[in-house]
Amino acid sequence: MSDTPKIEVSRRGFLKSAGLTAATTVLDTATALAQDAHQAASHGAAVGPDAVPIKLHVNGQDHAVTVEPRYTLAETLRDHLNLTGTKVVCDRGSCSACTLWIDGTPELACMTLAVDAVGRKITTIEGLSHGEQLHPLQAAFIKHDAMQCGFCTPGMVMSCAALLKRNANPSLADVKHAVSGNLCRCGTYPKVFDATLDAAKHGTMSSHLLNLNPAKEG
Amino acid sequence: MNRFAFANCTTVDQALSELKDGAVLKAGGIDLLDLMKEGIVSPPRLVNIRNIGELRGITSGPDGLHIKPLSTLSEISEHSEIRRDYSALADAAGHAATPQVRNMATIGGNITQRPRCWYFRSSDFDCKKKGGSSRECHAHDGENQYHAVMNNGTCASVHPSSTAVPLLAMNARVEIASKRGKRTVKISDFYVAPEKDVINETVLQPDEIITEIFVPKPETGTRSAYQKYGEKESFDWPLADAGVVLVMDGDKCRRASVVLGVAAPTPIRANRAEEALAGATISEATARAAAKAAMQNATPLSQNGYKVQLFQTAIYRTILLAAGQIDRDPSAVG
Numbered sequence: 001m002s003d004t005p006k007i008e009v010s011r012r013g014f015l016k017s018a019g020l021t022a023a024t025t026v027l028d029t030a031t032a033l034a035q036d037a038h039q040a041a042s043h044g045a046a047v048g049p050d051a052v053p054i055k056l057h058v059n060g061q062d063h064a065v066t067v068e069p070r071y072t073l074a075e076t077l078r079d080h081l082n083l084t085g086t087k088v089v090c091d092r093g094s095c096s097a098c099t100l101w102i103d104g105t106p107e108l109a110c111m112t113l114a115v116d117a118v119g120r121k122i123t124t125i126e127g128l129s130h131g132e133q134l135h136p137l138q139a140a141f142i143k144h145d146a147m148q149c150g151f152c153t154p155g156m157v158m159s160c161a162a163l164l165k166r167n168a169n170p171s172l173a174d175v176k177h178a179v180s181g182n183l184c185r186c187g188t189y190p191k192v193f194d195a196t197l198d199a200a201k202h203g204t205m206s207s208h209l210l211n212l213n214p215a216k217e218g
Numbered sequence: 219m220n221r222f223a224f225a226n227c228t229t230v231d232q233a234l235s236e237l238k239d240g241a242v243l244k245a246g247g248i249d250l251l252d253l254m255k256e257g258i259v260s261p262p263r264l265v266n267i268r269n270i271g272e273l274r275g276i277t278s279g280p281d282g283l284h285i286k287p288l289s290t291l292s293e294i295s296e297h298s299e300i301r302r303d304y305s306a307l308a309d310a311a312g313h314a315a316t317p318q319v320r321n322m323a324t325i326g327g328n329i330t331q332r333p334r335c336w337y338f339r340s341s342d343f344d345c346k347k348k349g350g351s352s353r354e355c356h357a358h359d360g361e362n363q364y365h366a367v368m369n370n371g372t373c374a375s376v377h378p379s380s381t382a383v384p385l386l387a388m389n390a391r392v393e394i395a396s397k398r399g400k401r402t403v404k405i406s407d408f409y410v411a412p413e414k415d416v417i418n419e420t421v422l423q424p425d426e427i428i429t430e431i432f433v434p435k436p437e438t439g440t441r442s443a444y445q446k447y448g449e450k451e452s453f454d455w456p457l458a459d460a461g462v463v464l465v466m467d468g469d470k471c472r473r474a475s476v477v478l479g480v481a482a483p484t485p486i487r488a489n490r491a492e493e494a495l496a497g498a499t500i501s502e503a504t505a506r507a508a509a510k511a512a513m514q515n516a517t518p519l520s521q522n523g524y525k526v527q528l529f530q531t532a533i534y535r536t537i538l539l540a541a542g543q544i545d546r547d548p549s550a551v552g
């Protein structure tokens with residue numbers, strides 16, 4: 001062990017890698033069990049209250065995780081899968097900070113039980129970018145300075161990106177409607193509107209990134 | 219949240235078998251999880267009905283509209299036949315809560331959600347609605363700016379279901395299943411006033427499941443509208459909401475249903491407004507007179523007198539909107 005290199009690790013970096021290790025362990029032990037538990041659950045037999053192994057399909061990948069039925073999807077993503085992009089602010093369905101997509105539709109991670117998200121396609125803010133390549137809407141948010149403290153931002157982006165997926169050419173009223181549930185205490189709304197309309201204008205150029213072109217969705 | 223077992227069901231029969239010993243149904247989960255997070259209810263088992271295929275779908279036939287209870291508020295608000303023939307219902311579903319909540323919330327859960335009252339919804343208060351020993355309604359002498367302005371003598375909570383308002387105005391019926399069989403309840407009999415039962419707002423028993431909501435086909439000449447007013451113009455809980463169904467003969471109103479949302483502990487019909495409109499030509503004057511008549515017997519509390527005025531505005535503007543004489547009010551919650 002003496003030759004182990006000394007490396008500086010930031011607290012967040014440490015937490016991230018620790019989380020990853022934990023998640024991987026869970027993946028190893030739970031994969032087989034998850035299928036059985038899900039099958040049992042989907043046939044009406046109750047699971048819990050103790051932790052149950054489940055499989056969540058997040059951003060195109062299956063994740064095995066073991067949680068009690070009372071864990072919300074938001075808690076599970078953040079605390080068990082280290083996907084901390086999804087923010088929790090009110091935890092009661094009234095601010096939309098935790099907005100993600102379930103089967104392509106904007107829903108609330110804080111009001112969804114993880115056990116109830118089994119078998120669904122979950123897309124979080126982390127799933128919008130392709131590695132270092134930002135989703136055009138994320139790029140537009142930076143260009144238009146559409147965030148301050150940033151707490152509402154992932155939810156805002158998920159709401160607006162879902163709008164662009166439905167409607168490649170939205171009006172200002174459409175954007176306002178799409179974020180009508182997203183509360184921003186810092187008052188970034190005008191810039192969120194600008195960013196979204198701008199991303200829509202340049203959307204077709206970047207449609208390979210985000211399927212902005214509804215014709216491609218089929 | 220308390221620990222609980224989770225039974226994911228795919229058929230109504232399965233769900234009925236699981237629904238015992240204090241188990242509670244979960245549909246979209248928006249109201250249930252809120253109550254559980256606050257510690258107001260702590261069921262030992264949730265029966266998840268969200269994946270029951272037979273409880274999904276909307277069909278519009280010659281007899282009327284059959285809405286399965288798992289239909290989401292978004293699905294209802296976007297349904298072309300509902301928008302055309304039952305527009306007050308589309309309006310109500312489309313203006314409840316936030317887009318994200320509407321994508322999750324089901325109509326079965328929406329009409330069955332528990333009432334709004336911060337004393338009821340806080341575990342710090344012992345309230346008779348929760349079976350507590352307090353004989354007084356805390357809102358009577360407390361903070362009551364959002365509370366009921368009618369029928370508020372026993373309990374001043376309000377039922378916030380936006381969809382219940384047009385459903386009551388349209389004489390909807392609720393089909394309910396249990397192991398004992400099926401029964402159908404008129405929505406006017408579905409809700410129970412606190413004088414009759416202070417703990418339960420509906421006749422639904424703990425072992426019952428709503429399996430359909432049926433709205434009879436409107437007769438020719440029917441027009442309807444719903445509007446909701448809140449503190450904000452973007453999403454908000456209603457402070458006053460009104461649903462109006464007019465059966466028109468040219469300019470003349472043959473029959474009217476006027477229903478008020480958060481005026482009382484349950485959605486109520488404004489009989490006096492309906493009487494004032496029957497046989498009348500709809501105009502600003504008749505609409506205002508009907509709105510005034512509707513609120514004649516209001517009994518506002520110390521802080522909510524403004525709701526009486528807000529209801530009058532909501533009622534008369536929604537009558538004129540239903541009659542096609544004005545556009546949607548831009549200051550209504552959009």
Ligand SMILES: Cc1cc2nc3c(=O)[nH]c(=O)nc-3n(C[C@H](O)[C@H](O)[C@H](O)COP(=O)(O)OP(=O)(O)OC[C@H]3O[C@@H](n4cnc5c(N)ncnc54)[C@H](O)[C@@H]3O)c2cc1C
Binds near residue numbers: 316325380429
């Ligand atoms: C920020 C915010 C704003 C809101 N604003 C509004 C508003 O303006 N207007 C409005 O109407 N609502 C509003 N709501 C409330 C929301 O619409 C309801 O909580 C939601 O509709 C409940 O539906 P659900 O499917 O999530 O029900 P759940 O939470 O799953 O269930 C609620 C209750 O209904 C029972 N239940 C559900 N389905 C059935 C069934 N088929 N048979 C028998 N019992 C059943 C459950 O057992 C539970 O007791 C708001 C909520 C939030 C968070």
Ligand code: FES
Binds near residue numbers: 090091092095098099
């Ligand atoms: S954190 Fe989920 S809506 Fe506020």
Ligand code: FES
Binds near residue numbers: 152153184185186188
């Ligand atoms: S940027 Fe701070 S809450 Fe929106």
